[in-house]
Amino acid sequence: MMKPKLQEKINNSSSVLQTSEKGDSNKGSAIITEIPISDLAHRHRLDLDQPHHQAYSTPLELSQRPETLEPLTTAEMSIIQQVSTASLSDNWRTINIDALDPESSSNFDTTTLHPAFAPVSDAEIRNVGQQVKQLLRGGDAEGALRGALESAPYGGDAGVKEVHLQTVTEVLQSIKASDMTPMLQRIFKTEGGSDALDVLMKYLYKGMGASSTRSLSRGSTLTPQSTGAGFSQMGGRPPANESSGSAMSVLLSWHEKVVDVAGLGCVGRCMTDWRKV
Template sequence: MSQINYRTINIDVLDPESSVNFPMESLLPATLPAPGTSSDAAGVASEVRQLLRSGDAEGALRHALDTAPLAGDDRAKEVHLATVIEVLQGIRQGEMLRVLEGVCGGSGGSERADCLMKYLYKGMAAPAQGNGAQSPRRGISPQSTGFSQIQPRNVGEGGSGQQMSVLLNWHEKLVEVAGTGSIVRVMTDRRTV
């Protein structure tokens, strides 16, 4: 009788639920939109700004979420993220719930809610712009107490702190409207914004 080294057996081949037994490209939907470019995202941004100027915040948010560049290049995704954040910052806190119910209700509402949740998380993860966080100063050492006096300016006064506050407020309202299932779907979805 021969000796079998059980540590070398590939058990994924034996498991019918394993990713080895089905193609990974089947995980992405067949209806993935065509790749977008940064010029496409800039055109969408101007349309969204026009809707915002006309006072249709719900329509602006709906249009921004419906035209998300899921298969676009990185620059297009950055431009679209800035557009969505601009829309979110342009809506007053008292109108948030009404706008979310309008955007997330009806046909395609859950997909829009999931897309908005993706943008909220991406906005929270994005490095703050304009506060010096990307280029730390060299040559300045921390104090002997272990605490450093180096910090970005305007953190709570209109800098990235204000943007984070807006995103967290939207996250709270979106969870009220869409539920926690949206968070799980966003964390497991392979399509990124």
């Protein structure tokens, strides 16, 4: 049975307009009729006793509720079932659309942009290091430096590159400060000298990073020292970082000399080159 208050609202409410078309012998004409809301509620079978239903009181809302619906075909029901199943089973928002596009940049092999380097083994790079040290012991420091820079193992793994970094650092530490600038000028004026200094700049930055990393990992060893007044103070041991500090000083000196000879462009080329030492 309908609630009294709701029935009273329906009886006292204004009628809504419904437009229907009727045609005569000459032309069609639109006839507007008034239909009470109670009739519309009965027509659309609104269960007004249920609280979760609402009475549609405007022509726009009434037009959205057709009196008759065409039944769905078997094919349409099958499509709806398939779409519903796919929506429930797959999280379509996580699908990578670019991966499905053959012309997408994500499907482009970027390794084709860079030429492949021949792999360098640990034995090969150690052999190069022995040859460089032999030149160094023979007094040909410039030849040792050039040979080390021209033998950069771009195709080697991290261990191979670390071994060659030690070789280059040893050569740099064995050259006197007064010989740095003249040697760099001679190398820079020869064929391929600019590329050699670019490689040298890479090793300088890598050596600085390695030295700072070892210094931070090692840290300063702190030991408590008595002050004689019942208190203690922390004292450091400077010899723990002397080797890394001296190596950093040598690398900074070389960095200054390379910039003086090759210019700041050497730093830019070093930073943007995809070939890593």
